Amino acid sequence: MDTKVIPFNKIKKAFDEVYEVYRFIMRFFKEAFLPPYEFKEIIKQCYYIGYKSVALISLTGFITGIVFTKQSRPSLAQFGATSWLPSLIGIAIIRALAPLITALIAAGKIGSNIGAELGSMNVSEQIDAMEVSGSKPFKFLVVSRVIATTLMVPALMMYNGVVGILGSYLNVHNNEMTSFKNYITDAFSSISFLDITSSVIKALVYGFTIGMVGCYKGYNTTQGTQGVGKAANSAVVVSMFLVFIEEMIIVQIVNSIRPV
Amino acid sequence: MKKQPLHIKRDKVVITIKDLEKSFGKHQVLKGLDLDVFKGENVVVLGRSASGKSVLIKIIAGLMFADKGKVNVLGEDVAKLKMKDLDELRLKIGFSFQGSALYDSMTLRENLEFPFLRSRKNADKPNMETTIKEVLEDVQLLEAIDQLPAELSGGQKKRAGIARTLMLRPEIILYDEPTSGLDPITSVEIIKLINEVQKKYSTSSIIITHDLTCAKNTGDRIAMLVNGKFISNGTFDEVFKTSNPDITGFYNYNFIND
Numbered sequence: 228m229d230t231k232v233i234p235f236n237k238i239k240k241a242f243d244e245v246y247e248v249y250r251f252i253m254r255f256f257k258e259a260f261l262p263p264y265e266f267k268e269i270i271k272q273c274y275y276i277g278y279k280s281v282a283l284i285s286l287t288g289f290i291t292g293i294v295f296t297k298q299s300r301p302s303l304a305q306f307g308a309t310s311w312l313p314s315l316i317g318i319a320i321i322r323a324l325a326p327l328i329t330a331l332i333a334a335g336k337i338g339s340n341i342g343a344e345l346g347s348m349n350v351s352e353q354i355d356a357m358e359v360s361g362s363k364p365f366k367f368l369v370v371s372r373v374i375a376t377t378l379m380v381p382a383l384m385m386y387n388g389v390v391g392i393l394g395s396y397l398n399v400h401n402n403e404m405t406s407f408k409n410y411i412t413d414a415f416s417s418i419s420f421l422d423i424t425s426s427v428i429k430a431l432v433y434g435f436t437i438g439m440v441g442c443y444k445g446y447n448t449t450q451g452t453q454g455v456g457k458a459a460n461s462a463v464v465v466s467m468f469l470v471f472i473e474e475m476i477i478v479q480i481v482n483s484i485r486p487v
Numbered sequence: 488m489k490k491q492p493l494h495i496k497r498d499k500v501v502i503t504i505k506d507l508e509k510s511f512g513k514h515q516v517l518k519g520l521d522l523d524v525f526k527g528e529n530v531v532v533l534g535r536s537a538s539g540k541s542v543l544i545k546i547i548a549g550l551m552f553a554d555k556g557k558v559n560v561l562g563e564d565v566a567k568l569k570m571k572d573l574d575e576l577r578l579k580i581g582f583s584f585q586g587s588a589l590y591d592s593m594t595l596r597e598n599l600e601f602p603f604l605r606s607r608k609n610a611d612k613p614n615m616e617t618t619i620k621e622v623l624e625d626v627q628l629l630e631a632i633d634q635l636p637a638e639l640s641g642g643q644k645k646r647a648g649i650a651r652t653l654m655l656r657p658e659i660i661l662y663d664e665p666t667s668g669l670d671p672i673t674s675v676e677i678i679k680l681i682n683e684v685q686k687k688y689s690t691s692s693i694i695i696t697h698d699l700t701c702a703k704n705t706g707d708r709i710a711m712l713v714n715g716k717f718i719s720n721g722t723f724d725e726v727f728k729t730s731n732p733d734i735t736g737f738y739n740y741n742f743i744n745d
Contacts (some may be wrong), residue, residue, distance in 0.1 A: 263605075263667035348590075356588035359548045360655060361574035366606075 251443050255373055258366045265371045272375035276337050277382055287332055288387035292316065292394025301403070309403060310413075316395040317414030318422070325388035326426050327474060330433035333380050334466040338441040341372055342462030345445025346455035354446070369446060373438035380434030381427050388426075425481040432477065433470050440466040455462055492690060494527035495707060500658055501526050501691045502547060507556035509542055516542050518715035519556070524659075524691055531679070531694045531706030533726075535737070538712050540695040541585070544661040547693065548582050549573050561658065578606050581652025581660040581690070584668055589636035589643040595647055596632050599623070603654045622653040625687065626680060642673035649680060653688065660684065662694040666701045678704045699738065711737075 244471045296316055303309050345368060348354050357364035405413075444458040444465070490693040499736050502524035509517040516539035524530050532634055534540050545551040551566050558565045563576050589598050589738045599619045604610050623629040631639060639647060645665060652660055665681060666674040678701055694705050702709055702723065705744060709726045711719040713733045 351586055352584045352588040353590055353691075354650075355550055356582065356584060356590075357601075359549060359577050359580065359582040360606070360651075361577045362602050362605040363574070429596075 228378040241357045246393050247447070248443060251446075252439065254365060255370060255439065258363075259370050259374065262406070263366075265367050268367055268371040269374050271378055272371050275376045276333075276372075277374060277379035280333065280336060280379075280383055281386070283332055283336060284329060284383050285385050285390050287328055288325070288390035289394040291328055292320065292391035292396075293398050295319060295324065295391075296395040296398040308390070312399055312403070313395075313405070313410050313413035314417040316399075317392065318417050321418050321422050321426055325391060326384050326433065327431065328431040329384040330379060330437065330470045331467060333376070333383065333434070334437050334463050337345075337376060338437045338462040338466045339459040341376075341438065341441030342445040342448075343455055343459035345369075345442060346448035346458035349446060349448045349453050350455060365446075369442040372442055373435060376438030376441075377431055377434040380437065381430035384426065384430035421481065421485060425477065429474065429477050432473050436469050436473065437466045440469065492581065493683065495696050496526040499526040500524065501561055502693070503557070503559040504543075504547075505557045505559075507543070507546065507558065508554050508571035509539065509546065509551070510554055516715055517553070520712075520715075520717055522710055522717065522720075524693060526691050527685070527689060529685055529692045529694060529705050529707045531702040531709045532712055533695060533699075533709055534697060534712035535697060539715055540697075540712055541663050543712075544582070544663060544693055544695055548577065548661060550582055569604045578655050579658045581649075581655065582649075583645070583648045583652055583665060585664040587636070587648035589639075589644060589647055589651070590617055591636050594633050594651075595623075595628065595639070598636070598647065598651055598691070599654050602651065606655055618654060620648045625653065625683070626650045633638065640673075642669055642676060645669065645673075645677055646680065649684065653684065656688065657690060660690045660692045662692060662696075663736060664696055664698075665694060666698045671700075674698065677701075681705045 297311060299312060299315055300309060301312055303315070345354070348368070353366070357367065384402045392411075392414055395414075396405075396407060399405050399410055400407070441462040443460040448454040448458040450457070495530065501521050502522070502727060504520055504522040508515065520543065522530070527533040532540050532543060537709075545566065547560060552566055561579055562575060565573070565576070568576060580676050589595075590601065593601065596601070596619060599622065600615060603615050603618065619632070620629065624631060628643060628646050628650060631643060631647075636644060636647070640709055642645070649665075662681065665677050669677060681690050681692070681694065682705060685692060692705075694701070696702055706723060708721060709719075709723050710717045711726055711734055718731065719729065719734060727734060
């Protein structure tokens, strides 16, 4: 066998990268639990990540609710089952749409922002400046942002779900003249505690992933301004990819424990 | 402009570099450097761009690690220190970056508060406020205290970077190209500031530069870095009183082409 065909350098580089990611994650857990704690910075990041994303999340949640209801109605109408719309929408939004749409929006908006911000700080030596003044940049920049995304993505997911259900209600009310009370009762009658818990857990995992990927890419940026662009871009691509992988794994696990 | 070295204590070495080597891939940047810096002394490391000058001070500050050799700062072997001890040592080392490296989302005041608050467990606010005003007066930037770095000129940014290092009252300051990108008048202001800081704060410094005016006017001693080695070490006149083409070429190029 021709050993020149095997790209040993690339394989070694890939393993090195995996090891670096592992070290980065371990460093996060080590520094997250050790004092001093950057509470002020965590709250500031929660504000930027959470509050500043509310408008976008409202819009996407509302449109998702309306569009999904509009798209589902004809299929159910064929069987005379439009009364099932609230249950169907409730299950779809809580179990899948709200966590996934929130995660994708967060990956695009928050992940790219973190990657670009830390990348730009890195190439302009601001991170080195913190390091040489003993200011613990990892704790200040990485730990605070990852904690903020891990807390804020679930909050945004819940908000997205509520807005989506409201959007759906407006469409159902417009067509079927269903009252708000009946709609909500029907929508939530099919949703179990497991559905809500699994969605919150999913959102926690997605939030952690988005924060961690954005910080890793930004914190390790090289190659100047071109590197900043690459960091922002790959923060989005990698976190979206990981979100889908995690979605698949979590759905498998939840389905295996869901009572039939 | 440059004074006689009044403050240098030749019996006390603050930085010792022994047989330092550093490579990036196959390219060896530093090829066995030796250097001592005495207390109160300004040592200028002079060399062309990409000669490894910045790498040298990054190794001193523990931002990079050498492949071989020893760097001893204030009695501590930098490479052997644990993170906690390295952070403590770094509080005694100020680093003025080439691009100033000011935190661009913070005002000048916040830039100065940042290292102060994190380095002192019970930082008292009135003391911090006094220190901020004192260092800003020293660098003549008090009027810009609430401005963002984007609103400052190149020279002001350099001053602000120096002010931030002074917040922690360092014993050693490492200047990375302090006059690069500045007009001649602003360069002279920065040169004066470096000398004033040395006097007022009794600091020892390593000044990385390829600017001969800066080297001549700030350096008590010049170490000439060529091809990864110090080829000459002494006062400005001693270093440039030579027929070595690497040194005379550097000198002629600086002045003839200016």
